[in-house]
Amino acid sequence: MENPIIEVKKLSKKFILAHNRLPYETFRDTVTNLVKKPIRMLRGEKKLKKEEFWALKDVSFEIQKGEAIGLIGPNGSGKSTLLKLLSQITAPTEGEIILRGKVASLLEVGTGFHPELTGRENIFLNGAILGMTKKEIAQKFRSIAQFSGVEKFLDTPIKRYSSGMNVRLAFSVAAHMEPDILIVDEVLAVGDAEFQKKCLGKMDEVTKEAGRTVILVSHNMEAIKKLCKRCILLKEGKIVMFDQTSKVVDTYLQGAQFATQQPLRQRRDRISKGRVTMTDIAVTTLSGKTEIESGDALRFWVKYESIFTKPIQNVRMVIMIVNDDLQNILWFDNEVSEHTITEFSPNGEFLCETGPLNLVPGRYFINLNFHIDGASEDSVLMAASFEVKENLQKFEFQKSADYKVANFIAPFRYSQEK
Amino acid sequence: MSNTNISITIKPRSGWVSLNLRELWLYKELFYIFAWRDIKVRYKQTVIGILWAFFQPISTMIIFSVFFGGLAKIPSDGIPYPIFVYSGLLYWNYFSISLGGSSNSLVANEAVIKKIYFPRLLLPLSTTITPIIDFGIAILVLFGLMVYYHFTPTLLGIILIPVLVLLSFLSASGLGSLLAAINVRFRDVREVLPFFIQILFFVTPVIYPSTLVPDKYQWILALNPMVGIIDAARAGIVGDKPINFQLLLISAIIAVVLFIVGIFYFKKTEKIFADVS
Numbered sequence: 243m244e245n246p247i248i249e250v251k252k253l254s255k256k257f258i259l260a261h262n263r264l265p266y267e268t269f270r271d272t273v274t275n276l277v278k279k280p281i282r283m284l285r286g287e288k289k290l291k292k293e294e295f296w297a298l299k300d301v302s303f304e305i306q307k308g309e310a311i312g313l314i315g316p317n318g319s320g321k322s323t324l325l326k327l328l329s330q331i332t333a334p335t336e337g338e339i340i341l342r343g344k345v346a347s348l349l350e351v352g353t354g355f356h357p358e359l360t361g362r363e364n365i366f367l368n369g370a371i372l373g374m375t376k377k378e379i380a381q382k383f384r385s386i387a388q389f390s391g392v393e394k395f396l397d398t399p400i401k402r403y404s405s406g407m408n409v410r411l412a413f414s415v416a417a418h419m420e421p422d423i424l425i426v427d428e429v430l431a432v433g434d435a436e437f438q439k440k441c442l443g444k445m446d447e448v449t450k451e452a453g454r455t456v457i458l459v460s461h462n463m464e465a466i467k468k469l470c471k472r473c474i475l476l477k478e479g480k481i482v483m484f485d486q487t488s489k490v491v492d493t494y495l496q497g498a499q500f501a502t503q504q505p506l507r508q509r510r511d512r513i514s515k516g517r518v519t520m521t522d523i524a525v526t527t528l529s530g531k532t533e534i535e536s537g538d539a540l541r542f543w544v545k546y547e548s549i550f551t552k553p554i555q556n557v558r559m560v561i562m563i564v565n566d567d568l569q570n571i572l573w574f575d576n577e578v579s580e581h582t583i584t585e586f587s588p589n590g591e592f593l594c595e596t597g598p599l600n601l602v603p604g605r606y607f608i609n610l611n612f613h614i615d616g617a618s619e620d621s622v623l624m625a626a627s628f629e630v631k632e633n634l635q636k637f638e639f640q641k642s643a644d645y646k647v648a649n650f651i652a653p654f655r656y657s658q659e660k
Numbered sequence: 661m662s663n664t665n666i667s668i669t670i671k672p673r674s675g676w677v678s679l680n681l682r683e684l685w686l687y688k689e690l691f692y693i694f695a696w697r698d699i700k701v702r703y704k705q706t707v708i709g710i711l712w713a714f715f716q717p718i719s720t721m722i723i724f725s726v727f728f729g730g731l732a733k734i735p736s737d738g739i740p741y742p743i744f745v746y747s748g749l750l751y752w753n754y755f756s757i758s759l760g761g762s763s764n765s766l767v768a769n770e771a772v773i774k775k776i777y778f779p780r781l782l783l784p785l786s787t788t789i790t791p792i793i794d795f796g797i798a799i800l801v802l803f804g805l806m807v808y809y810h811f812t813p814t815l816l817g818i819i820l821i822p823v824l825v826l827l828s829f830l831s832a833s834g835l836g837s838l839l840a841a842i843n844v845r846f847r848d849v850r851e852v853l854p855f856f857i858q859i860l861f862f863v864t865p866v867i868y869p870s871t872l873v874p875d876k877y878q879w880i881l882a883l884n885p886m887v888g889i890i891d892a893a894r895a896g897i898v899g900d901k902p903i904n905f906q907l908l909l910i911s912a913i914i915a916v917v918l919f920i921v922g923i924f925y926f927k928k929t930e931k932i933f934a935d936v937s
């Protein structure tokens with residue numbers, strides 16, 4: 243057998259957090275500490291300890307040429323760190339990586355895009371940053387422009403683009419890279435669904451036809467299942483499992499269910515942390531029952547705290563219901579409704595009440611995202627879960643053997659013109 | 661497949677660092693692109709960009725001539741103050757803009773550093789190369805002033821220009837790389853930097869002649885590489901006195917040392933840039 247294209251041996255990465263818990267220090271503090279040190283020593287105090295943190299510990303695996311490997315795990319489990327090590331952005335603390343091919347990494351969409359430059363100029367800039375030569379970009383230019391669908395605006399500075407256009411342009415450049423090994427972090431989370439599909443298609447094509455090796459991080463289990471035969475599951479910096487995708491995804495989802503049992507306040511795997519912290523969540527029916535059945539109207543109840551003392555303006559609150567394949571099912575976003583509030587008190591609790599929901603029986607998860615002025619202040623995936631039980635009286639529909647093919651059924655009627 | 665023979669081994673980096681010039685060479689296109697980006701953004705509105713490149717040194721020269729030459733009567737080795745101060749400002753501006761830019765280059769490109777691998781040295785180097793364009797524009801004004809004041813440069817003075825620019829580049833990029841690396845770790849260095857450059861300005865004979873300092877202390881002055889550079893530039897162009905090669909040699913040595921020390925410190929700390937930014 244050929245040598246594996248990627249070999250990772252006992253790889254570890256340690257971060258050192260300064261005492262201010264930020265990765266960097268200030269000169270002022272350092273000097274102050276130098277001065278204080280003798281005093282502290284005289285007093286017999288111990289020196290300020292810097293915190294060490296192993297983001298990855300003893301990770302080993304091999305990947306063969308042409309494989310597409312999914313990398314999944316809760317937030318903070320070290321996925322991005324592993325990708326950064328593979329793409330040489332940061333240096334390992336211990337261990338070794340052997341890469342037998344040219345690597346390109348896409349850890350973010352549109353890295354290095356400059357708002358003042360035009361779409362055309364940014365294609366060259368971003369392409370070069372991603373490791374393409376000028377000649378290569380020039381050759382592929384038309385194809386990139388076409389794929390992006392923003393051809394008409396190529397000579398406009400991209401600061402005038404909508405964020406969707408930006409993402410399209412960036413993806414198009416990235417989709418035209420031709421490395422032997424492609425490393426992709428959670429970038430498919432942005433962009434509209436259709437364009438995401440197009441990119442997934444392109445990536446699939448690239449792995450199957452060009453024999454490219456891909457490592458993909460995503461929270462989109464559907465995409466992972468579609469693209470990757472095998473998956474790595476990371477948890478707290480260690481490999482828990484490296485096996486067939488379906489098995490690994492199942493294990494991961496079981497773990498995710500487990501995480502929802504942790505109190506919201508204690509969840510450390512937050513996607514974003516800011517000036518607001520959601521501390522508790524509950525779901526009941528409108529009448530207050532915790533036993534939820536198909537056809538019930540629901541009430542979500544969220545407690546939160548913030549650093550503010552005055553009412554918070556411009557809040558965008560999103561509650562997302564996902565199924566146990568982590569597909570989005572329902573979306574409660576105060577920005578798309580007029581009958582709601584956007585000003586929240588600095589702390590306390592808020593409610594979200596829905597109409598009757600014809601959810602088919604099964605387990606559902608709740609994602610929470612609290613934004614202020616368009617920026618996410620607190621976001622927790624799978625903040626809680628709830629079970630929907632069968633209730634054929636309330637559920638407006640006939641029970642048929644396979645009505646569970648979907649998650650949600652809305653009122654409908656078939657008819658035919660006579 | 662084409663690249664089957666490529667093999668990279670990534671291991672913990674420690675101990676002695678190599679410059680890895682081969683790798684820098686491999687990334688030369690990215691170097692051009694970074695420089696091209698900076699130029700493009702600077703001269704986006706071409707006319708305004710070029711006008712600014714003229715306006716900035718000319719207006720400084722006029723203000724300095726009025727206040728330092730006219731009112732404060734700072735000596736200028738017997739040559740008209742405007743041309744005296746301008747011949748110094750030309751190099752000083754290049755040096756200070758490059759130094760400021762390169763010292764901030766890592767923090768300014770933090771987003772790219774965290775997401776893409778490339779030799780980080782490209783950043784301070786490309787930010788010290790691009791202001792040479794401004795220098796090229798500003799030197800036209802000097803030629804204009806020379807015609808106006810009827811000065812003929814010496815041949816040696818002309819030949820020295822590229823050498824002096826190179827020495828300014830070595831000083832700015834060396835010191836800039838050093839400060840850029842420190843700046844990543846200690847974020848408050850950035851706040852001190854403008855003050856530091858200001859102080860450097862006053863200990864560099866831009867608005868006053870180096871002859872103001874007694875001969876036996878001149879070598880101390882020359883530890884600041886811009887002293888020898890500006891002194892030689894002025895002597896070569898306006899011929900206020902013979903070129904002081906001893907002073908220039910000290911400055912040249914310091915420039916080279918600064919460059920080597922800066923680059924090596926940069927390389928030595930390079931591996932943590934993506935972690936702490």
Ligand SMILES: Nc1ncnc2c1ncn2[C@@H]1O[C@H](COP(=O)(O)OP(=O)(O)O)[C@@H](O)[C@H]1O
Pocket residue numbers: 257258259265295297315316317318319320321322323324934935936937
């Ligand atoms: N530069 C850094 N300095 C300190 N800690 C870091 C740094 N980068 C990541 N970490 C920590 O390492 C852990 C793993 O992070 P990451 O690899 O981004 O996780 P994931 O991508 O799986 O969400 C997290 O706890 C994170 O806070």
Ligand SMILES: [Mg+2]
Pocket residue numbers: 321322323427428
């Ligand atoms: Mg990540």
